[in-house]
């Protein structure tokens with residue numbers, strides 16, 4: 262059976278977000294490639310800068326199944342391409358998965374799309390697609406098949422059976438070339454999933470819907486042996502997880518294991534702020550961890566807290582990270598409901614005081630799309646619904662639009678400029694006596 266894996270180039274949110282290619286795409290390609298009788302080709306249309314002419318050309322090669330990795334902003338393009346595919350090769354089936362199918366599954370109920378991933382692990386979903394394709398079953402948990410919803414939610418598979426990035430199918434040489442040109446002196450970084458599932462259940466996030474709310478992890482032995490296999494070409498590795506600190510014992514045992522490896526790559530990961538403690542941060546000292554990211558989303562100047570924790574806890578964690586030579590990285594949502602211009606300036610100013618790497622995107626209320634009809638969705642320009650730049654008039658009504666765009670473009674001088682200065686009396690006095698990092 263021949264499968265073509267495609268991420269369309271219509272409205273790319275990130276040109277080279279390598280970690281998604283290694284994990285959400287690469288691991289599923291890897292899972293399929295490990296099956297007998299399956300031949301998979303991955304075409305990275307974004308990296309190739311491929312035109313539709315080139316993508317459509319791929320449809321003339323005889324394939325049994327095309328899998329589209331789809332975000333909301335790609336959805337119209339995927340529907341269009343699926344239609345063209347059916348004109349060229351009516352018997353080729355189409356499977357759609359990716360964030361879009363959690364937010365707008367109704368958009369994909371069309372005759373040109375056979376299978377839509379609704380819930381459960383992606384490995385289980387492709388198992389189901391293959392069974393449906395071979396007519397071994399008529400329905401499968403977590404999959405919409407031929408426009409019919411499944412009778413039950415998708416299945417989780419054991420972490421022992423999760424796919425690993427398909428190093429032979431991913432265009433690693435092209436990634437290396439692009440990465441080297443962009444990142445100059447930095448060693449090449451690969452990524453793979455270490456855990457799935459998050460119980461925080463933020464409304465705007467697809468993770469709990471995709472992965473469930475229970476923390477599930479690969480074993481440390483498996484993780485270390487994968488790092489051993491790839492360290493010859495990757496000087497850095499990103500551990501993909503909703504929350505590395507969700508299992509503190511695993512996190513410190515992993516740190517110990519990687520610290521004892523010969524020529525170990527440096528590593529980084531993501532944690533939920535409220536699950537980080539200063540003891541946990543101290544426990545990973547000397548393990549090669551160079552960065553920990555966390556979703557802060559927003560902070561309120563007046564209440565000194567955000568949806569992901571209190572300011573005092575944030576400051577303690579920042580201080581511990583900097584003491585241990587770990588760079589803190591904060592993910593912010595500009596235009597978060599209730600956020601005001603002064604909150605943004607306050608938050609940026611505070612994070613910069615602690616040398617935090619700031620990663621802003623727009624607030625993404627994609628969950629609001631779930632209740633719209635296909636006609637209503639078609640009347641929206643879904644290409645604008647990309648996570649990086651989406652401006653939501655409703656949530657961001659207290660934010661001036663210029664500040665919104667300057668903030669997501671990380672133009673901090675503009676954001677903090679005197680014209681936008683926060684009035685002195687609104688800055689909490691304790692900020693002046695907070696610990697400040699050396700230099």
Ligand code: SF4
Pocket residue numbers: 459460461462463466467468469503533556
């Ligand atoms: S904490 Fe992070 S991963 Fe978990 S639901 Fe919220 S945004 Fe998603």
